[in-house]
Amino acid sequence: MSASIDRTWLLSEAPASRAQAAWGRRYRLWCDFRANPLAMGGLVIAVVLVLAALFAPLLATYDPSAQELANRLATPSAAHWLGTDELGRDVYSRLLFGGRVTLGMVISVVVLVAPLGLAVGCVAGYFGGWADTLLMRVTDVFLAFPRLILALAFVAAIHPGVTSAVIAIALTAWPPYARLARAETLSIRNTDFIAAVRLTGASSVRIILRHVAPLCLGSLIVRVTLDMSSIILTAASLGFLGMGAQPPSPEWGSMIATARRFFLDQWWVPLIPGIAIFVASLAFNLLGDGLRDVLDPKQR
Amino acid sequence: MISVQDLRVRFGPVEAVRGVTFAVGEGSSFGIVGESGSGKSTVLRALSGLNPDWSGRMTIAGTALTPKRSRDFFRRVQMVFQDPYGSLHPRQTVDRALSEPLLVHGIGDIDRRIRQALSEVALPAAARFRYPHQLSGGQRQRVAIARALMSEPEVLLLDEPTSALDVSVQAEVLNLLADLQDRRKLTYVMVSHNLAVVAHLCPMVGVMQGGEMVEMISAEDLRAGRTRHPHTADLRRLSTELEEA
Numbered sequence: 001m002s003a004s005i006d007r008t009w010l011l012s013e014a015p016a017s018r019a020q021a022a023w024g025r026r027y028r029l030w031c032d033f034r035a036n037p038l039a040m041g042g043l044v045i046a047v048v049l050v051l052a053a054l055f056a057p058l059l060a061t062y063d064p065s066a067q068e069l070a071n072r073l074a075t076p077s078a079a080h081w082l083g084t085d086e087l088g089r090d091v092y093s094r095l096l097f098g099g100r101v102t103l104g105m106v107i108s109v110v111v112l113v114a115p116l117g118l119a120v121g122c123v124a125g126y127f128g129g130w131a132d133t134l135l136m137r138v139t140d141v142f143l144a145f146p147r148l149i150l151a152l153a154f155v156a157a158i159h160p161g162v163t164s165a166v167i168a169i170a171l172t173a174w175p176p177y178a179r180l181a182r183a184e185t186l187s188i189r190n191t192d193f194i195a196a197v198r199l200t201g202a203s204s205v206r207i208i209l210r211h212v213a214p215l216c217l218g219s220l221i222v223r224v225t226l227d228m229s230s231i232i233l234t235a236a237s238l239g240f241l242g243m244g245a246q247p248p249s250p251e252w253g254s255m256i257a258t259a260r261r262f263f264l265d266q267w268w269v270p271l272i273p274g275i276a277i278f279v280a281s282l283a284f285n286l287l288g289d290g291l292r293d294v295l296d297p298k299q300r
Numbered sequence: 301m302i303s304v305q306d307l308r309v310r311f312g313p314v315e316a317v318r319g320v321t322f323a324v325g326e327g328s329s330f331g332i333v334g335e336s337g338s339g340k341s342t343v344l345r346a347l348s349g350l351n352p353d354w355s356g357r358m359t360i361a362g363t364a365l366t367p368k369r370s371r372d373f374f375r376r377v378q379m380v381f382q383d384p385y386g387s388l389h390p391r392q393t394v395d396r397a398l399s400e401p402l403l404v405h406g407i408g409d410i411d412r413r414i415r416q417a418l419s420e421v422a423l424p425a426a427a428r429f430r431y432p433h434q435l436s437g438g439q440r441q442r443v444a445i446a447r448a449l450m451s452e453p454e455v456l457l458l459d460e461p462t463s464a465l466d467v468s469v470q471a472e473v474l475n476l477l478a479d480l481q482d483r484r485k486l487t488y489v490m491v492s493h494n495l496a497v498v499a500h501l502c503p504m505v506g507v508m509q510g511g512e513m514v515e516m517i518s519a520e521d522l523r524a525g526r527t528r529h530p531h532t533a534d535l536r537r538l539s540t541e542l543e544e545a
Binding site (some may be wrong): 098195202 | 348350369371373374375378379381382383386388389390391392395396400401404405426427429430432434444447448451501506530
């Protein structure tokens with residue numbers, strides 16, 4: 001490729017290819033996003049957390065499950081940056097590996113839930129009539145369950161573990177996305193540009209996939225990012241209640257649960273995973289807010 | 301080419317179109333004028349297949365139209381919408397909008413056809429990869445016209461194609477439509493509330509009021525003021541007063 005990718009290429013008013021036009025649009029969105037310092041802060045923290053979880057084996061100073069009973073509940077020091085827990089395991093290393101479990105759960109939930117919600121919402125909204133009624137009543141049924149309680153019942157019925165926790169959270173997390181996608185689709189389906197596509201003779205599947213769904217994606221991404229904090233909290237709550245990740249797997253919620261006995265005397269042991277949960281939730285919330293300003297078409 | 305007999309369209313308890321009948325010859329243009337809510341756009345939407353709840357008899361090139369249309373129908377009949385700001389997908393480039401009909405109908409040679417279509421509607425080649433928000437209203441309407449022509453239709457339905465544009469751009473778009481009709485032997489049905497616009501393009505004009513076509517008049521008679529129905533006279537007086545004002 002001879003053309004260099006730089007600002008002038010991206011901001012060109014006369015792009016020479018579809019890719020250049022698409023990247024130019026994305027670059028403009030990025031410029032808008034970058035102007036919001038809070039959102040940038042959220043993005044940076046979220047990226048740091050994900051990278052820390054990904055590279056946990058490189059960053060960890062100890063094996064997260066190596067016990068050192070002579071040195072349990074130690075205060076933070078040069079040897080153990082964030083102290084040790086009740087079995088003498090290094091909290092810093094457990095936090096990094098715990099990020100893999102917690103963030104991994106969040107990402108799997110999102111990957112399961114967002115496409116499902118989008119598909120259900122777009123189909124219901126586009127076709128209307130009995131398809132809409134059927135799909136939305138099913139959605140209402142799932143929406144009527146309290147999230148944590150259904151997740152608890154589900155996990156208890158199968159067996160506690162990360163996989164069942166992910167499925168349980170996913171089961172209760174998709175209905176809001178379906179509703180959102182349906183509302184967006186309803187506002188799009190009667191526009192002239194969709195009528196024009198229908199007049200080309202395109203099939204409904206093609207119209208939904210190529211013309212309707214991409215327009216719903218923006219607000220869906222915003223909603224997903226804002227929901228990530230509540231998914232993190234649910235995942236941690238399940239872990240805290242012993243229904244999520246099982247010991248010795250280090251998960252932030254279960255780390256708090258096992259350390260809660262020491263809350264008064266060795267308060268830093270449960271506090272540190274608590275801070276991790278708080279920071280991760282806050283970062284995703286800030287990121288979501290920033291994305292909403294940029295992506296939500298109703299704001300522009 | 302087009303014949304519509306006793307077309308009726310109902311929206312719930314309201315009958316929006318009450319027995320409209322007209323015919324358009326091949327390569328000719330027919331204009332429909334009327335006030336807002338007179339049912340003129342509804343006629344067009346029924347004809348285009350966007351509104352399947354109609355009764356009556358409509359034929360295009362001898363084939364009777366059914367509520368559900370075939371893909372071949374959409375290749376032969378296309379429509380240009382009133383609002384160029386609403387008829388282009390906001391996240392799709394001009395290139396994408398123009399290639400969509402080709403992809404749907406499996407027409408090859410996309411690159412050349414798009415370049416040709418752009419030059420045919422007098423858009424610069426640089427506009428090809430722009431998004432609608434980077435174009436002016438007139439340019440957008442040219443894109444919409446180019447998109448309608450991609451599948452090489454025989455019939456073009458025009459739903460107030462110029463009413464959202466300012467006056468100088470209106471004339472450009474009308475001249476473009478007239479040129480295209482000459483070149484491609486297109487048949488037009490044009491809906492407008494602007495008598496001057498309709499009379500410029502269409503030799504025959506139908507006047508609609510309250511869902512009925514109250515008068516069919518030639519453009520010459522309309523210009524000369526030889527109207528028979530009082531509503532036509534009203535519309536004509538209004539439009540001449542507007543022009544003088």
